[in-house]
Amino acid sequence: xxxxxxxxDTNFVIDGNSGAIHxxxxxxxxxxxxxxxxxxxxxxxxxxxxLADKYSKEKIKxxxxxxxxxxxxxxxxSSDTHENLATEENLNSPVKALCLNVAHDxxxxxKYCFASKGDFGCGRELMSLETAKKAIDFVVQNSGSIRxxxxxxxxxxxxxxxxxxxxxxxxxxxxxxEYDKNFRFTITTNxxxxxxxxxxxxxxxxxxIVLSLDGRREINDKYRVTRGGVGTYDVVVPRFQKLVxxxxxxxxxxxxxxxxxxxxxSDDVLHxxxxxxxxxxxxxxxxxxxxxxxxxxxxxxxxxxxxENLCNKLIDMNLSGRDVDFFNFSIDINExxxxxxxxxxxxxxxxxxxxxxxxxxxxxHQVVGEEKFKMGNINSGTFDKKRKKPFLNTTIYHxxxxxxxxxxxxxxxxxxxxxxxxxxSIMDPYDLACRMQKKKIECAVAYQFYINQxx
Amino acid sequence: MxxxxxxxxxxxxxxxxxxxxxxxxxxCQTASKVDNTVINQKCEKSKK
Numbered sequence: 001x002x003x004x005x006x007x008x009d010t011n012f013v014i015d016g017n018s019g020a021i022h023x024x025x026x027x028x029x030x031x032x033x034x035x036x037x038x039x040x041x042x043x044x045x046x047x048x049x050x051l052a053d054k055y056s057k058e059k060i061k062x063x064x065x066x067x068x069x070x071x072x073x074x075x076x077x078s079s080d081t082h083e084n085l086a087t088e089e090n091l092n093s094p095v096k097a098l099c100l101n102v103a104h105d106x107x108x109x110x111k112y113c114f115a116s117k118g119d120f121g122c123g124r125e126l127m128s129l130e131t132a133k134k135a136i137d138f139v140v141q142n143s144g145s146i147r148x149x150x151x152x153x154x155x156x157x158x159x160x161x162x163x164x165x166x167x168x169x170x171x172x173x174x175x176x177x178e179y180d181k182n183f184r185f186t187i188t189t190n191x192x193x194x195x196x197x198x199x200x201x202x203x204x205x206x207x208x209i210v211l212s213l214d215g216r217r218e219i220n221d222k223y224r225v226t227r228g229g230v231g232t233y234d235v236v237v238p239r240f241q242k243l244v245x246x247x248x249x250x251x252x253x254x255x256x257x258x259x260x261x262x263x264x265x266s267d268d269v270l271h272x273x274x275x276x277x278x279x280x281x282x283x284x285x286x287x288x289x290x291x292x293x294x295x296x297x298x299x300x301x302x303x304x305x306x307x308e309n310l311c312n313k314l315i316d317m318n319l320s321g322r323d324v325d326f327f328n329f330s331i332d333i334n335e336x337x338x339x340x341x342x343x344x345x346x347x348x349x350x351x352x353x354x355x356x357x358x359x360x361x362x363x364x365h366q367v368v369g370e371e372k373f374k375m376g377n378i379n380s381g382t383f384d385k386k387r388k389k390p391f392l393n394t395t396i397y398h399x400x401x402x403x404x405x406x407x408x409x410x411x412x413x414x415x416x417x418x419x420x421x422x423x424x425s426i427m428d429p430y431d432l433a434c435r436m437q438k439k440k441i442e443c444a445v446a447y448q449f450y451i452n453q454x455x
Numbered sequence: 456m457x458x459x460x461x462x463x464x465x466x467x468x469x470x471x472x473x474x475x476x477x478x479x480x481x482x483c484q485t486a487s488k489v490d491n492t493v494i495n496q497k498c499e500k501s502k503k
Binding site for chain 2: 013017018019020021022023024025027028062063066067069070074075078081082090093094096097099146147148150152154184186188208210253255327328330331332333334335336337338339340341342344345346347348351352364365409410411412441444449453
């Protein structure tokens with residue numbers, strides 16, 4: 001569980017089990033190469049002989065001594081002592097977060113949409129206020145002692161059912177005091193229907209927002225089009241700019257998708273920044289056969305290079321005073337989430353579920369329409385808690401491929417839906433996503449090091 | 456030390472929240488929405 005890599009001119013070493021991150025000189029890096037991840041399989045004399053052509057005996061012994069000291073402190077070649085936390089009692093959580101699909105309809109027709117152009121293959125439908133209220137009651141009743149409850153207004157396009165969004169927020173707020181809950185609302189929107197009233201409401205009530213834009217006009221308008229096939233860049237960019245200008249310091253992300261035609265997605269990230277947006281996220285279209293420009297195995301080398309390229313550009317920008325927050329590189333290397341969260345993963349089908357306009361409850365928004373992941377219905381008052389069990393058992397310790405991976409406490413086992421759609425099982429990590437995730441982690445660690453230390 | 460410098464304070468074994476309070480944001484409610492991004496989450500107890 002020791003992982004090492006080079007970024008720029010720095011040698012990074014991550015001790016996966018303890019979370020310790022070290023930078024080491026070349027001689028230590030070469031010693032770690034010789035040790036091949038198994039500290040006690042090789043003697044100091046073996047290392048001295050192996051590296052005799054490159055370094056003096058004294059220097060090798062000196063560096064080896066330091067590696068041993070770090071090992072003794074529990075920050076290198078450390079053992080994994082967390083598996084005992086993965087008990088059903090610890091893993092089983094109250095439901096505290098809803099993806100509320102208020103509109104299974106969309107005024108756009110994005111080429112890579114996983115939701116079958118907004119209706120998830122279930123037919124166009126808007127959620128009634130009655131169903132939205134029942135969903136809010138459901139999360140209040142099923143959240144136990146957890147105080148912070150999350151509702152993400154999602155779709156389709158949630159602004160197509162904005163009256164229900166507004167009334168649902170009002171209703172949830174009316175319950176906060178009585179039940180000692182704190183609702184955090186988020187919304188994910190394509191921006192087409194944004195106007196001044198909606199902007200003001202969103203900025204007042206939404207804890208976080210996700211604004212969808214893929215970057216440069218020619219890229220965005222290739223994929224993000226109206227139902228009539230017209231590009232949306234010119235319509236949504238000024239609206240997003242207006243919203244963000246009025247938002248103050250509250251959270252938001254402009255979130256893009258990249259595909260084969262813009263593998264050099266750093267240009268799109270920088271374009272979004274130049275439009276005045278500091279908080280940016282960009283994810284690959286991993287749609288398999290469903291989308292002709294989906295990122296596939298053959299793109300991998302180029303994608304990995306581009307992640308590194310983007311990281312380099314963002315480091316330089318930050319060091320020159322251009323403040324940018326790229327979500328994937330935004331990690332806290334000193335603390336971050338607790339160990340239980342790291343081993344549990346995303347919480348889908350456990351503390352997080354999705355609710356459709358007709359009240360069906362699914363383990364997450366990406367599997368809506370998949371009968372096997374349906375857990376109940378809000379309107380009929382059914383919720384089969386037994387259906388949580390398979391999702392409790394998706395921890396890094398339940399997945400063979402994750403158990404011995406250095407990145408397991410950073411990625412937490414990958415996206416369950418992605419694993420299912422690409423590998424046929426929620427237990428089988430999607431290799432392509434794994435490899436991209438590992439690169440993201442390497443870049444994120446390097447990014448944090450450079451912008452915070454300025455070595 | 457001359458050869459190795461530890462650059463962070465993380466120690467998962469001393470994770471301050473132990474078995475988890477569950478108050479922090481669910482990962483798919485944040486900027487990604489289509490991927491598991493647990494590492495990008497903030498601990499509710501450590502928020503300033």
